[in-house]
Amino acid sequence: MKRDGALRALGLGLWGVVLLQSAVSGRLDLLLRAVFHPLVWGGGLVLLALAALELRWSARANGRLAPRQRAGLLLGCAAAVAVLLLPPRPSFADLSANRSRELLEEPALNFVLPPGQRSLTEWVRLLRSEPDPKLHNGDPVRISGFVLPVPGDRPQLARLLVRCCLVDATPVGLPVLWPAGQPVPKADQWLELRGVMASERFEDGLRSVVKPTLMRPIPRPERPLEP
Amino acid sequence: MNLERLATTWALFQALLVEAMPFLLIGVAISSLARWLSPGGAWVRKLPANPLLGPLTGAALGFALPACECGNVPVARRLLASGAPLATALGFLFAAPVLNPIVLASTWAAFPDQPWLLAARPLGALVIALALATLLGRLPEARLLTPALLEERRLSQPLSRVSLLERRSGLIGGGSAPEPPALPPRRPPLAEVLGHGSTEFLDLALLLVLGCAIAALVQTAVPRAWLLAVGGAPTLSIFSLMLLSLVVSVCSSVDAFLALGFAAQVTPGALLAFLLLGPVMDLKLVGLFGVLFQPRAILLTAVAAGLVVLLIGQWVNLVLL
Numbered sequence: 001m002k003r004d005g006a007l008r009a010l011g012l013g014l015w016g017v018v019l020l021q022s023a024v025s026g027r028l029d030l031l032l033r034a035v036f037h038p039l040v041w042g043g044g045l046v047l048l049a050l051a052a053l054e055l056r057w058s059a060r061a062n063g064r065l066a067p068r069q070r071a072g073l074l075l076g077c078a079a080a081v082a083v084l085l086l087p088p089r090p091s092f093a094d095l096s097a098n099r100s101r102e103l104l105e106e107p108a109l110n111f112v113l114p115p116g117q118r119s120l121t122e123w124v125r126l127l128r129s130e131p132d133p134k135l136h137n138g139d140p141v142r143i144s145g146f147v148l149p150v151p152g153d154r155p156q157l158a159r160l161l162v163r164c165c166l167v168d169a170t171p172v173g174l175p176v177l178w179p180a181g182q183p184v185p186k187a188d189q190w191l192e193l194r195g196v197m198a199s200e201r202f203e204d205g206l207r208s209v210v211k212p213t214l215m216r217p218i219p220r221p222e223r224p225l226e227p
Numbered sequence: 228m229n230l231e232r233l234a235t236t237w238a239l240f241q242a243l244l245v246e247a248m249p250f251l252l253i254g255v256a257i258s259s260l261a262r263w264l265s266p267g268g269a270w271v272r273k274l275p276a277n278p279l280l281g282p283l284t285g286a287a288l289g290f291a292l293p294a295c296e297c298g299n300v301p302v303a304r305r306l307l308a309s310g311a312p313l314a315t316a317l318g319f320l321f322a323a324p325v326l327n328p329i330v331l332a333s334t335w336a337a338f339p340d341q342p343w344l345l346a347a348r349p350l351g352a353l354v355i356a357l358a359l360a361t362l363l364g365r366l367p368e369a370r371l372l373t374p375a376l377l378e379e380r381r382l383s384q385p386l387s388r389v390s391l392l393e394r395r396s397g398l399i400g401g402g403s404a405p406e407p408p409a410l411p412p413r414r415p416p417l418a419e420v421l422g423h424g425s426t427e428f429l430d431l432a433l434l435l436v437l438g439c440a441i442a443a444l445v446q447t448a449v450p451r452a453w454l455l456a457v458g459g460a461p462t463l464s465i466f467s468l469m470l471l472s473l474v475v476s477v478c479s480s481v482d483a484f485l486a487l488g489f490a491a492q493v494t495p496g497a498l499l500a501f502l503l504l505g506p507v508m509d510l511k512l513v514g515l516f517g518v519l520f521q522p523r524a525i526l527l528t529a530v531a532a533g534l535v536v537l538l539i540g541q542w543v544n545l546v547l548l
Contacts, residue, residue, distance in 0.1 A: 011425075050425060083241060164246065
């Protein structure tokens with residue numbers, strides 16, 4: 001019976017460590033929108049406290065585990081250890097390939113920053129509300145994102161928008177006039193681009209496109225998901 | 228599946244898991260608290276048995292005992308075993324996974340810009356619970372409930388309602404001797420409540436792991452074109468999202484967030500169908516329902532729930548499209 005209590009404490013403790021470690025190590029920034037982080041912190045702390053209580057009170061409790069429950073508990077512990085040992089390393093390009101590329105929310109911006117200060121997402125939202133490329137020609141651009149292959153088109157520079165977690169991530173991207181004579185960057189590569197907004201003919205119309213003057217690889221940002 | 232896709236699936240799995248686990252913990256904590264505050268359960272036998280009032284009362288219990296559908300199965304089993312009227316217990320089982328504060332809050336968090344969904348989801352869940360409780364209530368209990376549960380339930384029912392043979396206990400020839408007074412309910416020690424709650428949480432955590440693994444696989448394996456191809460077709464989109472909810476088997480406390488991923492690609496009726504069917508029936512629940520119902524009753528539940536959800540989805544598409 002005491003062993004069952006210790007096993008329950010181990011299971012609770014492991015899941016508590018999984019939640020806390022996700023928060024401490026910065027994994028959450030890759031998995032969940034920041035508004036949900038306190039829930040994960042709280043959940044982890046409560047689970048650790050419950051594990052300590054379970055360990056202390058297990059001798060007094062009379063909840064004996066059935067063999068099937070014990071096997072399930074061990075399986076759960078193994079899953080928790082796997083989550084602890086194997087950090088998430090998603091391919092944003094691969095994830096985006098399976099997602100809708102429509103914005104979830106209203107595309108209009110409440111206010112518009114000066115061109116050089118706009119993020120990639122703000123540029124995409126602005127171009128959806130003001131799609132005429134002539135309005136933006138020559139505007140300075142300074143953005144960062146990952147390289148997203150687009151079927152039937154050049155790769156774009158993109159970001160993932162989330163409202164809850166990686167599961168609902170939606171890609172938004174800007175077309176880029178990649179410098180001629182240089183190999184196009186690999187999918188998933190994070191880049192910082194500086195340049196100007198230009199226009200090009202695309203599918204019987206004009207569209208805005210980023211014309212980079214400076215392009216440098218950067219590591220994936222600590223908080224790669226955007227609200 | 229290449230390594231890149233495997234890594235993405237693993238990340239999606241972790242995202243779902245760390246997001247859902249605190250919700251699961253909250254559900255188990257509240258149900259453990261309810262068990263501690265209200266031991267015994269003589270009150271459950273006083274719940275209404277009326278075919279309309281029963282399911283509505285059961286559904287309302289979701290606000291007192293909020294949990295996702297996997298957390299509700301053991302609670303519904305306890306209700307049935309304690310002798311609660313069938314209508315109330317079934318109403319709780321089928322409606323409470325949606326009609327509880329946690330699920331309503333998560334639906335609101337996921338779809339703050341779609342007020343119609345915030346009203347349609349609980350209303351739809353009520354309609355499904357009423358329909359299923361009415362249908363399953365017409366079956367004899369011996370054909371509906373598992374033998375072990377039936378035996379436990381009959382022990383909790385007074386002799387005036389079940390015979391000695393059915394109850395398999397009591398004295399033959401004892402005349403109309405009054406039944407011994409029931410023992411006053413004992414509040415379980417905190418250590419016992421903690422042990423039960425811990426076991427329940429860990430059992431459910433394992434099911435959550437399995438559900439998240441399936442959901443992550445589906446997210447990466449099902450091609451976007453598959454959903455997009457049927458997304459605009461009213462009836463087909465409802466069918467495809469119902470199928471998805473069956474396969475994905477994600478808890479009702481997080482399914483709204485999952486639905487966000489394809490909300491823009493499907494019809495409103497299909498979106499609602501996904502949010503309504505999952506909490507009532509999915510692959511994960513089929514196993515859990517085995518502790519309550521006979522296999523034929525589970526099949527009947529699945530078919531009837533699917534039919535009602537299809538009709539609701541069609542009606543929503545007719546109104547909103």
